[in-house]
Amino acid sequence: MAMEFDLIARIRARVAARGDVVLGIGDDAALLQPPPGLQLVVTMDALHAGVHFPHGTAPADIGWKALAVNLSDLAAMGARPAWCTLSLSLPEGDAGLVDALLDGFLALAREHDVALVGGDTTRGPLSLCVAAHGFVEPGRALRRDGARVGDDVWVTGTPGDAAGALAALQAGAAVDRALRARLDRPQPRVAAGRALSGLATACIDVSDGLLADLGHVCTASRVGAVVELEALPASPALARFRPEMRWPWQACGGDDYELCFTAPPEHREAIARALAGAGVPAARIGRIEDGQGVRALRPDGSAWTPAVPGYRHFQDPSPLL
């Protein structure tokens, strides 16, 4: 790992300690002591300027989000986060920018007791690539491939808020503060993921859009799903919009980083208790059925087809391949 030398010192001075970090930032690699008996959970996601966040986003929010999307992946596995690394590409040697990015990044790291243990810095277009590491008890990970016919489909929080903010932003309209916070400072549902371990049969975080991500669960589990649009929980800010207006955001908007999960009906009460304990609201929005694909239904039972099937982040680029 190579970091410019002053930058190492700058970052190192701000990083919180963890007892299981034998050697952190500053050597060729970090030395870490995994807890005995647990499985290691590893994820990696990059944020690129203009693709994953609008130009003009506050650097602290970019830093926050770069870690948040990775902790969200750990949350979706039911893992407890522990360590992360950061590869930072910066267009200019701007110490103030680095400090501001770290303000957000390290604020979220502190909230989840995650230690930044290494990475590198390069000159280039602004981007942050993060790898996050956590732990889960063997057999207790929440995977995508466990959904069974008859399971309920659940979602935490109020999906669609980030997409609502983005729509206003792209239209040049005033952006509701609460919605904007959901776009810029997503809260990875770590406590919810931990609480669902052992109760949910499958889980995914909503990054591409609820229907699209539920579709990934269905594909992995070889099942289909139906979602009742009326059951989608709407935040106060979103509830002010007509249903036909907000459904695309709720059903197809990405970047909320809520958890979509499946569980058998007999776990309803246990799930409600577990999530209340984690301080995270959740709603039942549909069920797993035979077949394949995800059907969305209007309140009158008719099929609803979104204009855009999946969310492709800020720029909405065409699929990669």
Next chain:
Amino acid sequence: MAMEFDLIARIRARVAARGDVVLGIGDDAALLQPPPGLQLVVTMDALHAGVHFPHGTAPADIGWKALAVNLSDLAAMGARPAWCTLSLSLPEGDAGLVDALLDGFLALAREHDVALVGGDTTRGPLSLCVAAHGFVEPGRALRRDGARVGDDVWVTGTPGDAAGALAALQAGAAVDRALRARLDRPQPRVAAGRALSGLATACIDVSDGLLADLGHVCTASRVGAVVELEALPASPALARFRPEMRWPWQACGGDDYELCFTAPPEHREAIARALAGAGVPAARIGRIEDGQGVRALRPDGSAWTPAVPGYRHFQDPSPLL
């Protein structure tokens, strides 16, 4: 982790299995089973087009190098590599480019029994960010901070080859094939690092240039060092140049990914045996002394000062901060 769906299948089909990968590419995160009793070694380095490799570099070589620089960091810690993740940013959805990048990446992964377990793909300027994971016995890691006054300074292989290739390339001259291979397909010194565990007092991989990287060891160990330029091993291709011409490449050229390490003189024979067993040549090039900084000496004992103190990769950009 989010990968475009066809791309997942494309990559997944080519990835080698490892018994300790409980769940690889395709879920929110990878599930891995660390071996009991060992420490986890984690590093992360990104390669950006135009910074870490010249435009026009063969995609397979880019893929190879992206993993090589990370395995080199593990080698410098004395670790045994196990798993990696890859964040791929691509300017266009070119399946042929992905395949070619993977050709090199996975060829090196196979050589070291490393499993690609996850990552993400994004549309953007060509870059590859890799995190690599390995293991080392507690207390056996090669760190930068263990060099002691009186230690020998060693280097594996023939540093300067990659810089020699780059110099020819930048001058528009014909590039020697052996030198070009050293620039494009660096061999991470994993076996050497493993063999040196317990024998070397400090170790670093030569990415920024021998004197600069030895300087990092000296800073971490709070010592100084002297290097005899005459003792620097030259490859046949480099030996054809006048010493004054090749010293800057050998002493200050980066991208060779050889190991520079320190060890007490009483370990000389054991080191020679261990490295012979690993099939890696090495030479004693200097010693650790009181003080700080690295002095380079000409054959007549006079001080030599390089025109460029450190190597800054292909574009030679100014320091980041």
